Amino acid sequence: MRCDAKLKELSLYIDGKLAGNKRQALDEHLAKCPLCKAHLEGLESLRSSLGNLSPIKESTNFDLEFNRLLDKRLNKQRARLWNWKEAIAGAGASLRESIIYPVPAVVKVAASLVLVVTVLFGVRYQSLQKVPYVEFMSGEIKIYRPSNQTWVMPTPDMRLKPGDRIHAEDGAILNIASKERYKMRVKDKSLIVISKLESGLRNIDTDLSISYGNILVNTTKEFKGSKMKLYTPACEAEVVGTAFMVRVFENRTWLGVLEGKVKIVSKVHPLKTKDEQRIATHVSSGQKARIRSYYYPTIPQLFTEKEWRSIQELYQLQESQQIMLLIGTGSNRIDNLLRAAPLYIPDIRKHDMPKNIQSLIGNIKDAIENDNTALVNQHSRELELLLEKGPGTRYNVELLMFIASHYHQTRNPQDAMRVFEQVLNEYPESQMAPLAQCAIATIYEKDLKEINKAERVYKQLLKAYPDSVDAIRAQEALSSLR
Amino acid sequence: MEEELILRAKSGDREAFDELYQRYKRPILNYIYRFIGNRADAEELTQEVFVRAYVNIQRFEPRAKLSSWLYRIAGNLAKNHIRHAQYDKRVASVKKSTYEGSDDEFDVIEAIEDRAKKPDEKLASKETERIVQETIDQLPAHLKEALILCDIEGLSYEEAAKIMRCRPMTVGSRLWRAREKLAKMLHYIKNGETKR
Numbered sequence: 001m002r003c004d005a006k007l008k009e010l011s012l013y014i015d016g017k018l019a020g021n022k023r024q025a026l027d028e029h030l031a032k033c034p035l036c037k038a039h040l041e042g043l044e045s046l047r048s049s050l051g052n053l054s055p056i057k058e059s060t061n062f063d064l065e066f067n068r069l070l071d072k073r074l075n076k077q078r079a080r081l082w083n084w085k086e087a088i089a090g091a092g093a094s095l096r097e098s099i100i101y102p103v104p105a106v107v108k109v110a111a112s113l114v115l116v117v118t119v120l121f122g123v124r125y126q127s128l129q130k131v132p133y134v135e136f137m138s139g140e141i142k143i144y145r146p147s148n149q150t151w152v153m154p155t156p157d158m159r160l161k162p163g164d165r166i167h168a169e170d171g172a173i174l175n176i177a178s179k180e181r182y183k184m185r186v187k188d189k190s191l192i193v194i195s196k197l198e199s200g201l202r203n204i205d206t207d208l209s210i211s212y213g214n215i216l217v218n219t220t221k222e223f224k225g226s227k228m229k230l231y232t233p234a235c236e237a238e239v240v241g242t243a244f245m246v247r248v249f250e251n252r253t254w255l256g257v258l259e260g261k262v263k264i265v266s267k268v269h270p271l272k273t274k275d276e277q278r279i280a281t282h283v284s285s286g287q288k289a290r291i292r293s294y295y296y297p298t299i300p301q302l303f304t305e306k307e308w309r310s311i312q313e314l315y316q317l318q319e320s321q322q323i324m325l326l327i328g329t330g331s332n333r334i335d336n337l338l339r340a341a342p343l344y345i346p347d348i349r350k351h352d353m354p355k356n357i358q359s360l361i362g363n364i365k366d367a368i369e370n371d372n373t374a375l376v377n378q379h380s381r382e383l384e385l386l387l388e389k390g391p392g393t394r395y396n397v398e399l400l401m402f403i404a405s406h407y408h409q410t411r412n413p414q415d416a417m418r419v420f421e422q423v424l425n426e427y428p429e430s431q432m433a434p435l436a437q438c439a440i441a442t443i444y445e446k447d448l449k450e451i452n453k454a455e456r457v458y459k460q461l462l463k464a465y466p467d468s469v470d471a472i473r474a475q476e477a478l479s480s481l482r
Numbered sequence: 483m484e485e486e487l488i489l490r491a492k493s494g495d496r497e498a499f500d501e502l503y504q505r506y507k508r509p510i511l512n513y514i515y516r517f518i519g520n521r522a523d524a525e526e527l528t529q530e531v532f533v534r535a536y537v538n539i540q541r542f543e544p545r546a547k548l549s550s551w552l553y554r555i556a557g558n559l560a561k562n563h564i565r566h567a568q569y570d571k572r573v574a575s576v577k578k579s580t581y582e583g584s585d586d587e588f589d590v591i592e593a594i595e596d597r598a599k600k601p602d603e604k605l606a607s608k609e610t611e612r613i614v615q616e617t618i619d620q621l622p623a624h625l626k627e628a629l630i631l632c633d634i635e636g637l638s639y640e641e642a643a644k645i646m647r648c649r650p651m652t653v654g655s656r657l658w659r660a661r662e663k664l665a666k667m668l669h670y671i672k673n674g675e676t677k678r
């Protein structure tokens with residue numbers, strides 16, 4: 001007899017899972033089939049052997065290891081909440097962990113769709129963030145939008161589009177910002193077309209065609225990787241991470257660079273050379289260049305006093321709104337400092353500063369504009385006394401530097417030096433300290449003509465602040481003194 | 483009361499969780515050990531089971547049995563471990579077969595024969611236990627799961643079915659096939675005797 005059909009029943013039989021009549025039939029079969037009987041005994045014996053396998057015990061430091069592991073995982077989880085990058089990794093881990101909860105395929109597909117949509121939305125959001133928008137405007141400005149074939153009035157937060165034609169009238173100001181990449185200001189009578197606007201996940205490429213008008217651009221550290229090109233009738237200017245100002249007239253372009261560098265490419269007329277030539281020039285910080293259509297570009301020159309003051313407006317386009325002394329960040333910033341550096345106080349910071357200090361700063365500014373050196377000196381002294389007596393502000397260092405800068409402007413190098421020394425002694429950790437020390441050395445060198453002392457202070461600066469930008473200046477000064 | 487401990491653990495009470503951990507760590511450790519056959523790895527995986535349980539305790543529904551939930555986490559981790567280990571093995575393409583053609587063949591047969599003479603005697607010796615474990619290791623994961631839960635851990639078909647997320651009768655069929663294979667490999671039943 002073939003007993004194959006009984007085998008499964010034998011297994012159920014020993015577990016007591018065989019229903020009444022089947023069990024009875026099997027009992028009868030077992031009574032007469034020695035093979036099945038032996039098989040049954042084999043299975044039973046296997047089962048009892050397995051049941052008797054001796055259990056293992058955990059090793060001695062098992063609990064300790066477990067608690068350490070659990071603490072570690074919990075700490076990681078807490079940290080993950082604060083870090084979005086970790087959060088994405090965590091999502092992966094949770095997906096892996098979710099195997100403890102097998103879910104239906106429909107849920108998995110739905111979850112994947114949600115994930116994909118979220119990621120796409122995130123990418124789109126990231127690139128949308130960089131699309132420049134109208135931050136502020138005043139005066140008569142209108143924008144022609146080719147897609148609608150209509151003129152629209154700009155409104156705050158309005159996103160700009162490629163092809164937009166910006167038309168500003170005299171006295172108008174339009175601030176445009178690409179979040180974390182750059183800020184621009186279009187001012188006075190201007191006509192500018194946004195010829196290209198492509199925003200990626202990390203970068204934004206902006207091309208502007210400027211028929212005429214004024215534009216100021218201030219890029220941020222995050223600008224790296226992004227591109228900006230300005231096309232004027234006379235030249236093309238390519239931005240290399242910088243703050244600069246462009247004035248465009250019908251057949252000439254004026255370019256002034258406050259920080260960083262701008263590369264300009266101008267066209268030279270074929271009659272002047274054999275073929276049309278394109279000549280590239282780099283304009284660096286503190287320099288200006290004039291470019292006329294089909295002429296060789298002028299060699300970049302230093303700003304005049306007036307130009308230098310006008311370009312300070314760029315500091316208003318900073319990403320972070322801090323009270324700051326308007327000086328460059330290059331090694332020539334000492335020159336900016338020693339000619340009455342203005343103090344920029346953004347509106348949102350005005351509540352931080354006592355009113356009497358603010359009004360004195362205003363008085364000093366007015367006196368400078370009226371070239372009244374006696375009054376500049378007087379107000380500077382008043383401000384110094386006020387700082388000495390009154391409670392200090394968060395911006396004491398900037399204010400002291402401002403005072404010293406104005407003393408120097410009024411041909412009062414002794415007082416200037418005294419205040420610079422105060423900064424150096426009281427705020428040696430401040431970013432202004434090396435600048436103050438450099439100013440002292442420069443005053444010795446240029447104003448007091450005490451070369452030995454100048455040399456000594458430059459050397460001290462090199463020793464105390466070797467990594468500062470002012471150390472470069474000190475090095476240059478020392479080699480020229482020798 | 484286990485329910486109370488679970489509620490306390492859910493509210494972040496680590497002491498309550500520790501009590502549950504002490505209660506279940508050994509059954510889970512043994513379950514995983516039988517599943518993967520390696521003690522050190524089994525300890526690591528057991529710790530991972532309880533870490534995951536603590537982290538995900540909010541997701542545990544109190545009407546289910548905690549032990550079933552823990553066994554399920556353990557089973558999934560063990561299966562994953564085996565999958566990875568098999569992949570590693572394929573890559574290394576070594577690892578001799580425990581049975582046929584192995585150097586231990588003689589010892590194995592001797593041990594089996596010895597036990598076959600006294601089938602009801604407890605599998606006491608370390609060596610025999612090792613052979614049984616190595617034989618279990620050769621079973622496919624789904625059969626192994628049924629065998630360990632029912633025959634070693636002593637759970638009912640219904641309890642095992644909840645852990646394995648299948649019907650109790652499926653547990654019965656898997657158990658039958660596991661026993662048949664194991665019994666043949668360990669010579670509890672003779673190969674030619676009851677051929678399917």
